Amino acid sequence: MSVVLRSAIGRLKFGRDQSELALLYVACLIGALLVSMLLIEVNGSSWTRALNALVDGAFQNSGRWGETLRRTAPLLIVAVGSVVATKAGIINIGQEGQLLVGAMGGAFILTLVQSGNPLMLVLGITLGAAAGALWAGLAGTLWYWRRIPIVLSTLLLVYLASQMAAFTLTRGELLLNVVPGEPNRLLQSAAVASGSRLGIIEVFGNQFPLSVPFALAMALGFGWLLSRTTWGFRLKILGLNPRTAQRAGVSDVRYGMSAILVSGATAGMAGAMMLAGGESQYKFSSGFSSSVGWDGLLVALVARNSPLLAVPVAVVFAALRSGSTFLSVAGIEAVLVDVVRALLVVALFIPPAISDLRRKRRALTSLTERT
């Protein structure tokens, strides 16, 4: 009927959808927690004990929230980069490899150059970012040059990255730290030179490296870049409608590539910062990335591609990580945390999936509704 009425209905539906969505989130989270409790009980532990152990490990005990924050930083940096790629419609799922390559690149400066010059820290992190960008850029090049799906190439490059990292730890002339007279080689690098380590902030007995405020600044900065600059605006057009983007002057190669490079660089930077921030005693090893890349990707997905929302989500994910170390102390299998996390992720995906489905259906009916 009248157009006014139709758009009024449109707005009403829109508002109602938002509150319905919030309700759905709450319901799904409660559901996930209930299932988690049930699983813990079935495993013969008590969920209250598990929860206490988690909270103790993540926040309560002395120095623990500093540990949680330390673990938050790389998750958040990786997540922010993933958001950038996703905004441009590019599905980069190789952050784990990009992070590892970044840490490896960083290690070449940070662990090998023993000088007190803080410039080495900047150089190491820059090299890490460049290495991560290169790793993601490979996938991007394959896509724009030969149309090889980015999902596949980024994923497979993760395995190549870990093989490459392992290789650098087999030779003394590369990253391996050869301790003379010791037969059992630990296959790890030397520790980061003391002058090249990230500064440590101490608040109320909680210590965390400078990468934490840096990550926060990244989240805020990219939040601004994506929503308030022409670059972010163009990425959004490209991600939502590539043909409209092409017509409006957004070159997919240029902007798509920029998004891939940024997401690779952030993952690489996160890796280098982990190393300079004290992860595994400042030593690089082939398992160094320890799934931070995968988790960072999940943080971005759960945060629905909002860099700002990624902040609390990254804290929750980091808390689960730091809290899980206390579970085994309490006699509960630490692997339960992985299950709980997976349940939470699934629960957080359900509401947006439902609202997307509904929207699509509505778009369909509105197409057929018109006489």
Place this chain on the structure above:
Amino acid sequence: MVGGGAQASSPAVSLKSITKSYGTLRACDDVSMVFEAGRIHGILGQNGAGKSTLMKILIGLVTPESGEIHIAGERVQVTSPQQAAELGIGMVHQHFSLVDALTVWENVVLGDRSSRLDADRARALVAEIGGRYGLGIDPDARVSSLTAGQRQRVEIVKCLRRNPRVLIFDEPTSVLTMEESEQLFAVLRHVVRDEGGTVALVSHRLEEVLKATDDVVIMRDGRVVAEMPTSGTSPDKLARAMVGRDVRLRTSDAHHMRSGAESGGNVALRLAGVTVMSRRGGTELDGLSLTVRAGEIVGVAGAEGNGQRVLADVLSSLRKVTSGTVEVGGAAVKTGSAGAMAAAGIGVVPEDRHDSGCVLDMTVAENLALTSLDRVSSRGALDIPAMRESAEQLIAQFDVSCPSPDVPMWTLSGGNQQRVVLARELSLRPKVLVAAQPTRGLDVSAIEYMGDRLREAANDGVGVLLISSELDEILHLADRIIVMFKGAIVGELPNEAVDMAHLGMLIGGAA
């Protein structure tokens, strides 16, 4: 198609006092209608008149609040399309529900629940129905390779294989060429005359109803406002009943509205020898040359699928030419390079606005700024208040109906989305405006609005290239008509004293 026949005592379908509301909106208000076997019934009305709702009630997609449905004299409750199919009612929807990646026969048997897939039988079925009704179609063709008209044939075959006694068509010709429409009408004739079936044809096109139907019911605002045998009516009469006021019909009185820019304007757009090859090596545009002068409307006529879409894509920077040049205002423009055509001054109202005209998930304000980011930003930073302000201006200027510039584009109706696209393209003061099928799917008043805007743009000195498969639209608006056939221009005629027979020959590729 068994039994039936016009001599049966009770009508094939009888709808009695059907009422259906959506909120405060009465989509169908006490609607009664009778469909006889052996006749084609036209249901005419503007967008939102309640035609589609009524048909959805008949096939069980929508449940009415009150009213009765009688099929062959028996009262029934239709609760689902499956049940409607069992009752012998089938519908061919306006929007196709075909799977592009599958072949024709696969699509036809897609909904079957039988455990085994018998390809040969399915192929034979498609061929048999095709032969019986004159719906020739290759069972092994992939749907993605078919034209709109052929896709519709697949939909019709899907429907006919269930031997319906009542066939409902919702705006069937909106995607068809003139020739395809004629063929469709022949099929409908066959269904009612030789098979004793009943056809309900939902439409907002006058000529279509006049040409194809036996009886016509006119709906307005959810009510039946007139009923008459088609033979005893005229376009004027139908149009008046449909809109409830006198409309300016597309007639040759448009000619005197034209500005004096007959051929004196500068060349705004020139295509010379433009050839586009498809990836598979087919020729999509074949040495196409045309010029559009400032201030004139050039109509590109032709049956759909003769390269019009590719032409629009080239002018939208979406396709690269294999050879030939595109010049805007005398300067060559690089083809296929993102945004080059827009930057050179070509505005486009695309055939499918969702495809390359707007971004549904962005706000109206953002959509209005898509191609003019420089105006609402400084040194790479967006100026959100400026974006909003310019959006508000355009919304007022183009009379877009939306609650605020900040609502997502998808909340707007199709007509308003179209206005947003038009507003954006004209706000850039283009040298050339390409309008591809600009009125497809719009109702009478929206069509009128679009025509006025195009004419206004031409009067302001814009060279307008109107690509349309609706000949009426072109005859009504264009100063010059060029005809496309198989990717080339096969003829050009001024829009004065058009020799319709000659034009028809050109479109058919016979001249």
